[in-house]
Amino acid sequence: MRAASGKLDRRELVRALLADRGDLLVVAGLGAPAWDITAVGDHPCNFPLWGGMGGAAMIGLGLALAQPRRPVLVITGDGEMLMGVGSLATIAQQAPANLAIVVQDNEHYGETGMQQTATAHGTDLATMAEGAGIRATMRVTAPEHVPSLVAATRAMAGPFFAVAKVDPANLPLVLPPREGAILQARMREALLGPAAHLA
Amino acid sequence: MDRQAVETAPDAAADWPDRIYALLKRHSIRQVALVPDAGHARLIRRCLADNDLRVVTLTTEEEGIALMQGAWLGGQRGVLLMQSSGVGNCINMLSLATIHRCPMPMIVTMRGDFGEFNPAQVPMGQATQAVLEAMGTLVHRADRAEDVEPTVEATLKLAFHTYRPAATLIGQRVLGAKTFGKD
Numbered sequence: 001m002r003a004a005s006g007k008l009d010r011r012e013l014v015r016a017l018l019a020d021r022g023d024l025l026v027v028a029g030l031g032a033p034a035w036d037i038t039a040v041g042d043h044p045c046n047f048p049l050w051g052g053m054g055g056a057a058m059i060g061l062g063l064a065l066a067q068p069r070r071p072v073l074v075i076t077g078d079g080e081m082l083m084g085v086g087s088l089a090t091i092a093q094q095a096p097a098n099l100a101i102v103v104q105d106n107e108h109y110g111e112t113g114m115q116q117t118a119t120a121h122g123t124d125l126a127t128m129a130e131g132a133g134i135r136a137t138m139r140v141t142a143p144e145h146v147p148s149l150v151a152a153t154r155a156m157a158g159p160f161f162a163v164a165k166v167d168p169a170n171l172p173l174v175l176p177p178r179e180g181a182i183l184q185a186r187m188r189e190a191l192l193g194p195a196a197h198l199a
Numbered sequence: 200m201d202r203q204a205v206e207t208a209p210d211a212a213a214d215w216p217d218r219i220y221a222l223l224k225r226h227s228i229r230q231v232a233l234v235p236d237a238g239h240a241r242l243i244r245r246c247l248a249d250n251d252l253r254v255v256t257l258t259t260e261e262e263g264i265a266l267m268q269g270a271w272l273g274g275q276r277g278v279l280l281m282q283s284s285g286v287g288n289c290i291n292m293l294s295l296a297t298i299h300r301c302p303m304p305m306i307v308t309m310r311g312d313f314g315e316f317n318p319a320q321v322p323m324g325q326a327t328q329a330v331l332e333a334m335g336t337l338v339h340r341a342d343r344a345e346d347v348e349p350t351v352e353a354t355l356k357l358a359f360h361t362y363r364p365a366a367t368l369i370g371q372r373v374l375g376a377k378t379f380g381k382d
Contacts, residue, residue, distance in 0.1 A: 054265075056265075062270035066273025087258065181299055184271070187272055
């Protein structure tokens with residue numbers, strides 16, 4: 001699961017997070033996390049974002065509050081999480097047990113030319129989550145941490161927040177559907193049945 | 200003038216906040232996202248007292264746009280309450296409504312319009328409707344207390360029946376201008 005750099009391979013990490021996914025609902029931040037969940041296999045209960053930078057965790061919150069019996073997993077990047085970092089305080093206040101957030105931290109803005117983010121200069125998003133009031137956090141830097149990470153995202157004992165340090169390599173694009181109305185409608189139909197379209 | 204009087208809209212006799220609360224219930228709203236505003240204080244108290252409404256206090260208004268997206272994805276209806284200044288914080292996040300055709304009703308209490316005292320409120324207050332419309336939001340204003348209820352109802356129907364962002368702007372003429380004791 002390690003890349004040549006010794007850091008975690010982001011796609012192998014996501015493959016582990018989504019293995020035997022059961023009832024899992026997945027929101028992916030724009031850019032590489034959206035490509036990563038699609039590389040594992042597109043799914044009606046995947047909601048890959050093409051925009052709304054900074055909003056992935058809050059979409060996860062709204063979804064988790066609406067579907068309290070389903071585990072909700074937000075997979076996003078360090079740049080996307082930094083843009084919406086105040087939402088960690090909002091999530092800590094609401095404290096949904098079924099919400100887990102995993103930041104794939106490659107310390108760079110990967111879609112725009114690999115400029116460094118703040119996490120390359122000492123910012124620790126897990127510490128920021130703890131400061132916001134999220135008590136269950138994890139720092140993932142080695143393959144042996146991954147099984148407990150996967151278990152924590154399914155445990156419904158959240159809110160849970162993890163930072164996984166991943167290799168910064170840009171991997172081949174695997175694009176999800178680009179029509180947002182379809183992405184939204186397919187998850188609503190998976191959750192609510194045909195009545196989703198009569199609401 | 201005491202602090203409470205300064206912070207509260209003087210037209211406390213008007214029952215339009217209670218009428219908005221009744222509309223939220225009638226239209227099956229379950230998640231109420233907000234950054235507080237004095238003009239919404241009475242409505243916020245009603246929502247907080249209702250165990251069937253999840254009140255989500257945000258750190259910035261754009262979080263509320265994303266929250267409404269998640270709520271709709273999961274089969275619940277949300278609404279965003281904010282002051283006009285907060286509309287500026289929502290601009291790019293409003294893309295979500297257009298991308299996904301997601302209902303996003305907003306109820307905005309105005310500053311920077313009728314009788315404003317604070318110069319800092321004027322730029323965003325005067326830009327509020329243009330900014331919302333530039334991002335595809337259907338906007339209606341209520342400038343008399345008796346217009347608030349039908350206008351908010353129209354906003355909720357437009358959002359949920361036609362799958363788009365829609366906003367009611369409640370004018371400062373309804374709310375009363377905050378005077379900082381200088382009236």
